[in-house]
Amino acid sequence: MLRLQRWIARLARRNGATEQSANEAARQFSTAPIIQTGPHCHLLVEPDAFYTHLFSLIGITARELRWHVWYSASTVKFIERPRKGPGWLTLDGDLVNVFGLPRSRLDSFNICGTNGPYRFALSTHGSVTHVNSMAERLKALLPSLAYQSAADAIKAANAALWKRWFPPDVELLQVDDGDVGDLLANHLSDDGSWLSQRFVLGGVAVEVLRVVEELDQGPWTGWIRRTTDLFWALERGRLYPLRLQGQSLVGDGGHASGVAFSPMALAEALRQRRIVPSLLVTFIVLSILPGARVLGGCRQTVYYPLMRYVFARALEKMDERDVLVSLRADVRLGMWGHRVLTPMNGQPFAELEQLGNVLELLPEYEGKTLHRACGKLASFTGDPIWAGMRQHIASGEVRPASREWQWA
Secondary structure, X not given: OHHHHHHHHHXXXXXXXXXXXXXXXXXXXXXXXXXXXXXOOXXXXXXXXXXXXXXXXXXXXXXXXXEXXXXXXXXXXXOOEOOEOOOEEEEOOXXXXXXXXXXXXXXXXXOOOOOOOEOOOOEEOOOOOOOOHHHHHHHHHOOOOOEOOHHHHHHHHHHHHHHHHOOOOOEEEEEOHHHHHHHHHHHHOOOOOHHHHHHHOOOHHHHHHHHHHHHOOHHHOOOOOOOOOOEEEEEOOXXXXXXXXXXXXXEHHHOOOOEEOOHHHHHHXXXXXXXXXXXHHHHHHHHHOOOOEEEEOOOHHHHHHHHHHXXXXXXXXXXXHHHHHHHHOOOOOEEEOOOOOOOOOOOHHHHHHHHOOHHHOHHHXXXXXXXXXXXXOHHXXXXXXXXXXXXXXXXXXXXXXXXXXXXX
């Protein structure tokens, strides 16, 4: 937790906070260790992201906190599904290409890749003559600089949008997978750290992979998959899976060069952005080990407790009793916090232009019961993996009091 607090203070200073304000961010995290982990690396005016931040603001203002900490996954591609992803934005009924990228780049590249330059274009999709005035107005508010990664561009844009429309007494701290990589490198560079000595050198990491394989069977198939072994290789803007073979992480199919599976080699590769942590490793470093609460989406409410289970089972097998006892003392470490509010309008940029700031919107939601605010829970009921879970519960294959949930 102390290492995490120092990292938060360092990121706050990097983003322009004074020494006093940065230290305040670290102190807040000791009493309210909460990270918004739901939205991916989107512009703040993207509806899923905007209403999630609005939900967090309700809690932040009620608790009189000053910092909103947001981990925004940047390992995603520009297109996550049709008409959806960091590369797209719908404004005034038009699909807008955020960076003006061709389809080949939207489909193939990850937004954490440092293969820029990236500039905000906000071009209307499929038309060279139609001008979307709302997109033009938004573009005028975004930075005109070029960035090496789309993730860096989005973070810079969000800093500007937050300053314009969000409460001046609440600060936004955005962190992404590159930042988490720096935090992990800090752990691994310390010869005395638990992650260095026990997770990497002591074999806990290998045991974690074995437990993932065991869990990805039967009713839990698909919730946590071994898509890569702990880290992704990042080359020329694309992510490639890595496999742990002996004492090295080796790329699939010759796409990625290998990295020695040692603390110092991993730390160096993380700092050079040759590798980035997997989501499982990210949650181990950000939440599971320090005991921070993460607010995520409908799938995270299942896969995050299962990640805790995987980690705890590996600790048990490796006789890491002290860490295991510490984990068992955690309370409500994973909570539903993404897509909780059902938008009444659903067009954040238009609402902000009309109202002038976010504070005018808060009363519309904070006076509601959670039952009314979240609507019909479509993110749960419309998700096929949740439909499969329902069938497993009905058949008795999964029970709410099963051993996995006791561990979680």
